Each structure stands twice: as C-alpha cells, then as structure tokens.
Amino acid sequence: MIQKNIFLNNKSIGYKIAGQGLPVVLIHGFAEDHDVWRYQQDELLKHNYQLIIPDLPGSNQSSMTEDMSIEGMVHSVKEILNNESVSKCVMIGHSMGGYITLAFAEKWADQLLGFGLFHSTAFPDTEEKKATRRKSIAFMQAHGADAFIRQSTPNLFTETFRNKNNQVIEEMMARYSSFDVQALVAYYEAMIYRPERIAVLQSFSKPVLFIIGRHDKAISFEDSMKQCHLPQTANIHILDNSAHMGMWEEKEKSNQAILSYLEEVAQFTLE
Ligand code: MLT
Numbered sequence: 716m717i718q719k720n721i722f723l724n725n726k727s728i729g730y731k732i733a734g735q736g737l738p739v740v741l742i743h744g745f746a747e748d749h750d751v752w753r754y755q756q757d758e759l760l761k762h763n764y765q766l767i768i769p770d771l772p773g774s775n776q777s778s779m780t781e782d783m784s785i786e787g788m789v790h791s792v793k794e795i796l797n798n799e800s801v802s803k804c805v806m807i808g809h810s811m812g813g814y815i816t817l818a819f820a821e822k823w824a825d826q827l828l829g830f831g832l833f834h835s836t837a838f839p840d841t842e843e844k845k846a847t848r849r850k851s852i853a854f855m856q857a858h859g860a861d862a863f864i865r866q867s868t869p870n871l872f873t874e875t876f877r878n879k880n881n882q883v884i885e886e887m888m889a890r891y892s893s894f895d896v897q898a899l900v901a902y903y904e905a906m907i908y909r910p911e912r913i914a915v916l917q918s919f920s921k922p923v924l925f926i927i928g929r930h931d932k933a934i935s936f937e938d939s940m941k942q943c944h945l946p947q948t949a950n951i952h953i954l955d956n957s958a959h960m961g962m963w964e965e966k967e968k969s970n971q972a973i974l975s976y977l978e979e980v981a982q983f984t985l986e
Contacts, residue, residue, distance in 0.1 A: 773898030
C-alpha cells in the first residue's frame with residue numbers, strides 16, 4: 716500500500732491507500748494503528764476495492780491534533796477522504812474506530828454507502844466503565860504506556876488464541892508500547908465523553924455490518940446483541956472463537972463477513 720500524508724493545522728496525519736473500486740475505509744481502535752488490518756488488506760484488494768486505512772491522530776506517524784475528541788478525530792478521516800476526492804465509501808471501524816465511524820455517519824450519512832461496527836457499540840460508557848477508564852488513565856500516567864499496554868493487551872484475546880499465538884501478542888505489545896501516553900489518555904477521555912449514538916443506527920437507511928466477538932470483554936456480547944437489530948438492514952456476524960480482536964483471532968471468518976457485507980452494499984446500491 717502507498718503511504719500518504721495530509722496536514723491539518725500543520726499536524727501531519729498519515730494513511731495507507733491502494734486499489735481501485737468502491738472505497739472501503741478501515742478505522743483502527745484504541746492503542747492501535749493501520750497494522751491492525753494486516754490480514755484484511757490483501758483479501759480486500761484481491762476483490763477490487765480501494766482501501767483507505769488512516770492512522771488516527773496520535774497513532775503511528777500521525778500527530779495529535781488540537782481536538783482529540785471522537786468528533787475531532789472524525790475530521791481527520793473526513794479530510795483524508797476529501798484529499799482523495801472520495802464522495803461515497805463504506806467505513807468499518809474497530810472498537811474506538813467504530814465510535815468514530817458512528818460519529819461520521821451522524822454527520823455525513825450521505826457519504827456512506829454502508830458502515831460497520833467491528834467489536835464496537837453505539838451505547839455510551841456506563842458510569843462503571845468511565846470509572847475504570849479513569850483508573851487506567853492514572854495507571855498510564857504513573858507507570859507509562861509500556862506497562863499499560865503489557866497489562867491490557869492479553870485481555871483483548873481469548874485464552875485459546877493467547878496460548879497458541881504468544882509471539883503475535885508479544886509483537887503487538889512491542890509495536891504499541893512506545894505509544895505516547897498523552898495520546899492514550901486523550902483517547903480514553905474521548906471515549907468517556909462520547910454520546911450515545913443509537914439514533915444513528917436507527918435512522919441509517921443502508922446496510923450496517925456488525926461483527927461481534929462471543930468472548931469480547933471490551934464490548935460485551937450482550938450489549939452487542941442489544942443494538943444489532945436496530946438498523947433497517949443489518950448484516951450480523953458472531954465470531955464464536957473471538958474476543959476483541961476477531962480480525963486476527965478469526966481472520967478468514969472476518970474477511971468473509973466483510974466481503975459478504977460489501978457485496979450486499981453493492982447490491983443495495985444498484986437497487
Ligand atoms: C478499543 O479497542 O478501541 C477500545 O477497547 C474501545 C473501548 O475501550 O471502548
């Protein structure tokens with residue numbers, strides 16, 4: 716894929732782009748970057764889609780921007796699409812990337828032919844979740860990103876996956892342990908303050924994709940089931956052997972889910 720950059724108020728935002736066809740934008744989650752989609756890239760490119768994969772502000776080579784709220788980060792995605800003259804696309808977000816996708820859909824629904832929540836939710840944080848995040852912020856500030864990433868990353872996977880793929884998890888921790896603590900704190904604050912976006916699901920008239928991890932501890936299976944019937948057209952996939960990282964834990968199943976959804980979007984667009 717080609718690496719490109721845009722500048723927002725002199726802050727550089729990076730993204731990867733490749734392929735031709737219907738533009739598909741993949742948005743990574745908290746303490747991740749474009750690399751989280753490593754197993755989806757080739758598969759989607761083989762099927763003639765144009766792929767656009769941003770590094771959100773504060774991740775990888777992208778600088779933190781002035782407004783690190785969910786809505787502020789949406790702007791960086793919008794500017795990338797403007798830079799590529801993309802007027803219609805499908806957007807799929809992993810977890811925090813899903814919160815950003817929902818905020819995009821709230822503002823620019825017409826630009827989306829469809830959108831997907833991959834281990835994500837339109838419900839806001841509960842008070843309990845906010846309190847946990849605040850404790851994590853204090854932990855990161857006291858002990859640094861490395862200690863936080865090492866403590867939290869293994870919980871994103873099922874025990875079975877962890878036992879068989881220790882190396883993959885070690886590599887992931889090594890990649891993200893140098894994250895800027897300020898960026899991690901900003902993401903947590905952005906998530907704490909994000910509003911409910913159930914109305915976005917209810918009002919969107921095109922297909923919505925849900926990929927749900929049966930063992931997800933970050934976005935519970937129960938919460939996911941409470942929202943996936945809300946859109947007028949929903950394409951729902953449950954990954955029985957995944958926690959929060961289905962795109963790695965069950966990569967083929969995830970790819971099939973995304974591809975079948977994209978076919979449905981194409982059908983829907985032709986009708
Ligand atoms: C993520 O993976 O983006 C986060 O786990 C989302 C969250 O904590 O709500």
